[in-house]
Amino acid sequence: MDSNKYLPEAVSTLIEELNKLPTIGRKSAQRLAFYLLRQSPNDLDQLAGSVLGIKDNVKFCSRCFNLTSAQSDENDLCKICNSQARNQNSICVVEEVLDLIALENTMEVSGVYHVLHGALSPLDGVGPSNLKLAELFNRVKEGADSIDEIILATSTNSEGEATALYIYENLKNSGVKISRIASGLPIGGDLDYADEGTLRRALKGRVGF
Ligand SMILES: [Zn+2]
Numbered sequence: 001m002d003s004n005k006y007l008p009e010a011v012s013t014l015i016e017e018l019n020k021l022p023t024i025g026r027k028s029a030q031r032l033a034f035y036l037l038r039q040s041p042n043d044l045d046q047l048a049g050s051v052l053g054i055k056d057n058v059k060f061c062s063r064c065f066n067l068t069s070a071q072s073d074e075n076d077l078c079k080i081c082n083s084q085a086r087n088q089n090s091i092c093v094v095e096e097v098l099d100l101i102a103l104e105n106t107m108e109v110s111g112v113y114h115v116l117h118g119a120l121s122p123l124d125g126v127g128p129s130n131l132k133l134a135e136l137f138n139r140v141k142e143g144a145d146s147i148d149e150i151i152l153a154t155s156t157n158s159e160g161e162a163t164a165l166y167i168y169e170n171l172k173n174s175g176v177k178i179s180r181i182a183s184g185l186p187i188g189g190d191l192d193y194a195d196e197g198t199l200r201r202a203l204k205g206r207v208g209f
Pocket of ligand 1: 061062063064065066077078079080081082
């Protein structure tokens with residue numbers, strides 16, 4: 001990075017590391033680095049500690065693959081899977097944890113989730129085995145008698161549509177009702193960028209696959 005060559009190595013290395021983060025371009029990385037330089041050692045310790053602890057303190061729910069705290073729960077399940085107040089027979093399938101959070105904010109999902117951790121994208125080398133699809137199919141198979149509905153809330157871009165179709169093809173003979181959120185969501189859109197009102201409408205207007 002040429003424009004960083006007049007900077008001490010510690011600063012230029014920090015800029016390079018920040019530059020690797022999604023949506024952080026070179027200019028933003030420089031601004032963030034100089035912002036951090038002005039912070040107190042205490043604040044920096046807190047930031048560094050939370051970055052270092054993220055792998056030790058967080059794990060995935062063994063049922064739905066949502067994030068959960070590594071310490072707090074006894075049975076490897078997240079708060080939603082553990083909740084008696086949620087309808088455990090309705091499973092809303094999303095690509096990412098951020099999509100789950102966006103849907104939770106609408107307060108329209110009374111059931112539970114399944115986080116795939118991505119969408120099918122053959123061009124990027126993402127096939128079915130790279131996602132939590134087998135886990136979803138097992139979950140439906142094991143709970144087939146009690147599961148009422150699968151809501152496919154993957155994005156409306158081509159990867160999200162391909163993923164929804166793949167799931168439908170695999171589950172259409174399971175006897176479980178399958179629906180797809182659609183109406184109101186911008187075509188080609190990422191779920192977590194949609195506003196709450198749009199997401200709420202999309203969930204309410206879900207249609208049978
Ligand atoms: Zn869970």
